[in-house]
Amino acid sequence: MNYDIQKIRSYFPVLQQKIHNHPLIYFDNAASAQKPVQVLKAEEQLHNHFYGNIHRAAHFMADKATGEFEAVRTKIQHFIHAELREEIIFTKGTTESVNLVANSFGEKYIQEGDEIIVSEMEHHSNIVPWQLVAGRKNATIVQLPFTDSGELQLDVLEKRINAKTKIIAVAHVSNVLGTINQVEKIIKLAHSKNIPVFIDGAQAVQHLPVDVQQLDADFYAFSAHKMYGPNGVGVLYGKRKWLDKMPPYQGGGEMISEVSFQKTTFNEIPYKFEAGTPNITSVIAYGAAIDLMDETGLQNIGRWEQNLLNYATSKLKEIPGMKIYGEAPEKSSVISFTIKNIHPYDVGMLIDKMGIAVRTGHHCADPVMQHFNVPGTIRISFGMYNTTEEIDLFMEALKKVLAML
Ligand code: PLP
16 A cells, blocks of 8 residues: 555654653544644744634735635535535534534424434434433433444334434444444435434544535534644534524624624524634644645545554454454444453553553443443544554553553
């Protein structure tokens, strides 16, 4: 494969350092990915040359910043193959994107007695906003379960959809199990009954090419910080036919057309949903992260990471007492596991002393933990810059930790 891993690693200054006297091995990419120099430089460039508040001024600085900001909207449109750039709304992150839809869509379309289907493998941020709106509206959350191998039970989905179902919320890729869900099938099924689907793409867009038109997703959300971009920025894609009809989520500057004490009218999409000064710096720098993924090619990144996934899975399985959570045939580069009689937190703490960053705990997915009746797991997750050599070092370190415990 033509994948220049040394070149890719050279873009990430953070990877060149030592932590606790060991070269850093960063396996916590599902929580947040590291940032390449391109992103850091884009932020610096903005602040050194043309920072200004966007959309509202006639001066050079604001004009240039506005152009750069809006260019990123177009980049994202192409990145996920949305039909229109107006369908791309900048938010603070996936969490805010879910809250936006739960509140705005919920305000208009969810009434007492209605049902919202949410999968059992969701991150809390794709559960709690729906629970909040359901609580306000006296609606019900209906669970879509998964099997022990980590696959959504689509036959159950078919039975749980009924005339009261108003929306289905599901992750494209699970942040714990790594399952790549068959969202295209789910969307087809939902649309055959005129039900829209909200897809949480926070763990998908950095690993596999996403085409929202091909998926026919009604809503699709993700966060820049998991895609080698800055934190504090996310995206909500929504089909124009929904966004046009949905009421504003937050009020403030930019989202209005005219304001008077008698009557206020609202701006067009996407601005109707972008109240106040957005995270100008981070959106502009996010563009550089998108460029890097485009240049490297998501197909190539995905293939590279699949190799890491397969390699690490087979190595982990050699460890006595190993249990891996999530063994769906279509998986992304996330592995959650426990080792018999070992507390995940102890592994996380000790392995950190060897310069290796892994995540331990419930991964903001309590229902997944409840499914398997465990308080938490150890999770390793790979990004475009990880290597099989790092997996070898991790395995050595893990064996040392297990010997200590
Ligand atoms: N959804 C999934 C599947 C996630 O993995 C995460 C973060 O880990 C989120 C949503 C929330 O993302 P953010 O904290 O960037 O809003």
